[in-house]
Amino acid sequence: MRMRIKQTTKIWLSGLLASTLILTTAGCSLGDKPSTEVSGVMKSGVYKAEAEGFHGQIKIELTVDSDKISDIKVLKHGETPGVGDVAIKQIPEKVIATQSLNVDSISGATFSSKGIMGAITAALTEAGANVEELKTKQAQQAAKEAITKEADVVVIGAGGAGLAAAVSAKQQGASVIIIDKMSRIGGNTALAGGAYNAVDPERQKKQGIEDSLDKHYTQTLKGGDNKANPELVRHLVDNALGGVQWLEQLGLEFQDEVFTVAGALWPRSHRPLNEHGGFVTALQESIEKNNIEILLQTEAKELLTDQGAVVGLKGTSDGAEITIHAKKGVILATGGYAASKEMRSKYHKGLPTDLPTTNHPGATGDGLIMGEAAGANLVGMDFIQSLPLGDPETGSLTGWLAKGVESYMFVNKSGERFIREDARRDEMTAALMAQQDSMMYVIADSNTFKPGTKNNFDETIEKLVESGKVIAADTLEELAKKLNMDPAVFTATIAAYNESVEKGKDPKWGREILEKKMDKAPFFASARKPTAHHTMGGLEINTKAEVLTKDQEVIPGLYAAGEVTGGIHGSNRLGGNAIADIIVFGKQAGASAAARQ
Numbered sequence: 001m002r003m004r005i006k007q008t009t010k011i012w013l014s015g016l017l018a019s020t021l022i023l024t025t026a027g028c029s030l031g032d033k034p035s036t037e038v039s040g041v042m043k044s045g046v047y048k049a050e051a052e053g054f055h056g057q058i059k060i061e062l063t064v065d066s067d068k069i070s071d072i073k074v075l076k077h078g079e080t081p082g083v084g085d086v087a088i089k090q091i092p093e094k095v096i097a098t099q100s101l102n103v104d105s106i107s108g109a110t111f112s113s114k115g116i117m118g119a120i121t122a123a124l125t126e127a128g129a130n131v132e133e134l135k136t137k138q139a140q141q142a143a144k145e146a147i148t149k150e151a152d153v154v155v156i157g158a159g160g161a162g163l164a165a166a167v168s169a170k171q172q173g174a175s176v177i178i179i180d181k182m183s184r185i186g187g188n189t190a191l192a193g194g195a196y197n198a199v200d201p202e203r204q205k206k207q208g209i210e211d212s213l214d215k216h217y218t219q220t221l222k223g224g225d226n227k228a229n230p231e232l233v234r235h236l237v238d239n240a241l242g243g244v245q246w247l248e249q250l251g252l253e254f255q256d257e258v259f260t261v262a263g264a265l266w267p268r269s270h271r272p273l274n275e276h277g278g279f280v281t282a283l284q285e286s287i288e289k290n291n292i293e294i295l296l297q298t299e300a301k302e303l304l305t306d307q308g309a310v311v312g313l314k315g316t317s318d319g320a321e322i323t324i325h326a327k328k329g330v331i332l333a334t335g336g337y338a339a340s341k342e343m344r345s346k347y348h349k350g351l352p353t354d355l356p357t358t359n360h361p362g363a364t365g366d367g368l369i370m371g372e373a374a375g376a377n378l379v380g381m382d383f384i385q386s387l388p389l390g391d392p393e394t395g396s397l398t399g400w401l402a403k404g405v406e407s408y409m410f411v412n413k414s415g416e417r418f419i420r421e422d423a424r425r426d427e428m429t430a431a432l433m434a435q436q437d438s439m440m441y442v443i444a445d446s447n448t449f450k451p452g453t454k455n456n457f458d459e460t461i462e463k464l465v466e467s468g469k470v471i472a473a474d475t476l477e478e479l480a481k482k483l484n485m486d487p488a489v490f491t492a493t494i495a496a497y498n499e500s501v502e503k504g505k506d507p508k509w510g511r512e513i514l515e516k517k518m519d520k521a522p523f524f525a526s527a528r529k530p531t532a533h534h535t536m537g538g539l540e541i542n543t544k545a546e547v548l549t550k551d552q553e554v555i556p557g558l559y560a561a562g563e564v565t566g567g568i569h570g571s572n573r574l575g576g577n578a579i580a581d582i583i584v585f586g587k588q589a590g591a592s593a594a595a596r597q
């Protein structure tokens, strides 16, 4: 996997190069000469500094030459590939380009952004710069020329679905351009825990797990209250394993064992070997290998149509106007809208508007608006999935004891269980909302979290404890005290749980996944609250990923895949079905668009 991480570095550079290419045409780029010199008197020299990132210290070396920041080298960092390391690469570039500290954080990489900015600020302070002034300094914007481009297939959104669509279209011989409005690729896919549901007889047999395509189909349909389109569910489950194998061919290695991600309802969740970020990294590599042009900070604003067919897009690319003509088709892969409170309250009045979200800030439903304007039908728009597993402050999915359901249990603030932990996601969230302060603790022990163990987000147990997100104690009594619970109540809850595991039956709550007792110290707890997660509704598509009108007619040249689509999950999405969805339908959308005459 190390090799792969190195390659990823190149990919990001090529992503940047791609945007630089455009920006150069437009007259201003990250590589442009600084508009003015840095204010404050800086001494020429080389300054070393460091600051805390998300995964340890970030060390840099900053060069000041004739009162200008001429170079920033990152000497050491441990930030997550494809997420945090985007900040590590892009922020120094931007600081040099703008000769200022007035540079936005990279979305989804807030801690890494803060870390690298902290180190740069420390070095500049050392150099004698007026850092307060640099933080507010406006970079001079040169007027930018409009850009025009053309490809067979144009993909909007470089999350999992878009990346899969781009690779697949290219494999079918099409020329492809993929754009993303953010300064990094990956969308919500890069923030996901990374579980992919597929019936996989080879892996499951070794673990003694009985499964079938029909079971996956029925559970998906029933788990979404039979509100999904059965044909799309069939297509999803029948092609899920093919998607795993396709990713393997692209170089992604999966762990041998499958597990049950929260809300999956069955042990068929596949996890990449390097866990968090693996899907995006593998697709990134294929994007690079296939020389697919990727334009970051490039936002589609409208679809271009010609006699009812979609023939391209118009938007902006880092301040310049951009038009991209699509000879065969446009694929909408813009993700969902859980980050848009306006859209959430438009479609789901019952959801508290102040609910935080697990989503990146770009999940604002743009594809739904553009698709609808081109005549697309929207289905299931009132189905929004909230998870019971959000960070109490940020709503993020990181920072907890995230492993398979096999390994944890939930207690409320009084130290009592209140729901089976292997329930549907909507049921768990509803039950959590009924608890005091809508708050719970996830409890796990050292049977799972042995020293050095990482959660699904690449965070070690040590780091989680150090950050205060996870509380550790050597005994259950001590843990209860730290959580302000009555130790007698808490220990009785754990004893009852362990008895259920022993007997293989959970009489009070009906949990069926009963594999591990909670009996090995140290014990751990992490606080969690509800958070808006996945928007199940969206553009209506058929099994070819063609977008349909209200009259069930295909809109020529318009395809969609991933969270922007509706009808695949019904009213409640099974955990682990989203990654399967984006790969299966992303791949399909790419192939369909490439095949269009």
Ligand code: ADP
Binding pocket: 156, 157, 158, 159, 160, 161, 162, 179, 180, 181, 182, 184, 185, 186, 187, 188, 189, 190, 298, 299, 300, 301, 333, 334, 335, 336, 362, 363, 364, 366, 367, 561, 562, 563, 564, 582
């Ligand atoms: P999915 O899981 O369906 O692939 P993701 O959230 O992972 O969805 O990715 C969607 C991507 O689409 C994000 O990277 C987001 O920034 C991008 N995106 C959303 N709206 C636009 C837009 N108008 N123009 C370009 N990219 C967009």
